[in-house]
Amino acid sequence: MAAPINQRFPPPQFTETGHQMPHLTAPPPRAGALDLLDITVLFVCLALATWIVLRRRERREVVLLGLFSLVYFGFWRNGCVCAIGSIQNITQALFDPGYAIPLTVLVFGVLPLVFALFFGRIFCAAVCPHGAFQDVMLLRPVRLPVWLEHGLRLLAYLYLGLAVVFAATGGSYIICRYDPFVQIFRLTGSLTMILTGVIFLLMSTFIGRPYCRFLCPYGALLRLATAAAKWRVRVTPDTCTQCALCQHSCPFGAMREPTTSSAQKSEPLNVSRRRLALLLLLLPVMIGLGAWGGSKLSVPASRVNPTVKLAERYVRSLTTPDPHPLALKRMESAPEAVLAAAQEIRQRFVLCGALFGGWAGLVFGAKLISLCVRRNRTDFEPDSGACFACARCFEYCPSERIRRGLIPAELEPANKEE
Secondary structure, three states: OOOOOOOOOOOOOOOOOOOOOOOOOOOOOOOHHHHHHHHHHHHHHHHHHHHHHHHHOOHHHHHHHHHHHHHHHHHHOOOOOOOOOHHHHHHHHHHOOOOOOOHHHHHHHHHHHHHHHHHOOHHHHHOOHHHHHHHHHOOOOOOOOHHHHHHHHHHHHHHHHHHHHHHHOOOOOHHHHOOHHHHHHHOOOOHHHHHHHHHHHHHOOOOOOHHHHHOOHHHHHHHHHHOOOOOOOOOOOOOOOOOOHHHHHOOOOOEEOOHHHOOOOOOOHHHHHHHHHHHHHHHHHHHHHHHHHHHHOHHHHHOOOHHHHHHHHHHHHOOOOOOOHHHHHHHHHOHHHHHHHHHHHHHHHHHHHHHHHHHHHHHHHHHHHHHHOOOOOOOOEEOOOOOOOOOHHHHHOHHHHHHOOOOOHHHHHHHHHO
């Protein structure tokens, strides 16, 4: 639990160099009771979102809960603690035995995943402030080409791998540093990141949740967890009329049409099977090549770590005078210890670089394999991983509207004929 911090001495004044003390990049620690409040609010919001989406099936209530999450977790809590950034804390705790992860961060990282394992992407529906911020900006959605949709979604998995590598090696929390929305929540970020957030919000007016769909690393984890969900979003509780209204209402490209209604002739089954077998054989090769390439890039990547950067600077100073010798003061006390630490960090980068390269090969290979797998669908169904459980499709489904008494039941046969 965080404890209040009292400043015992005034900060130093750098009158000679003109250096200014940097601003805090994270909100100050909170009292234990407020941490408990955050955990309670998160659990209640997840439970409410589950009830609203799967039982109430009300889009309006999803919007209201999303606005509350945007105000509470976003602007009032300054976007921290957030589930997206908790990936890095959990990774560091796994690789660094000296790091004690705060309980609040652990709960924010694990609890939405637990809900996703049972109920789908409920967290994205109305609890994540990033998603709610983009959702309220959506005015005139446009559908992206399918090939572009599939390609852009791979970025989130690659970003997830990079974030894990940098957190495991002690390099940097790149998710928090380059989060475009947290900077807006705090109104204290760099101008570049604030402008990046504004660009994402402008894109959100016609592209449904671009950050969530194509870049969010936590969304990539939720996609994987949702594959095992037993209770997930279903468009209609009764009979699908195959009117395609739910498909047109989804701004995220998550709806999948029935395979029996496709007018195009599919390729022979034996051709698909041969392609699938070939990709399965190539998958270990792609993973191996990726691991080899990742290990080769580990040396330049390790220079982002301040200890490695300092050690290299010290080694260069032994032959070439350093123009800023004050930066090497840390090395004067124990240069051997710093050099040994830098060597250990670099070795860790080699291992993590190979793991990231293998992960990238696995991501690309798995995507190609998934495109070759045939799925038989008799009704319009949302892709469990791509569906944000926003409840928009409920408002357009004729069978759902009849069930709720919004249109007379005697019109149901007409809908089926359409």
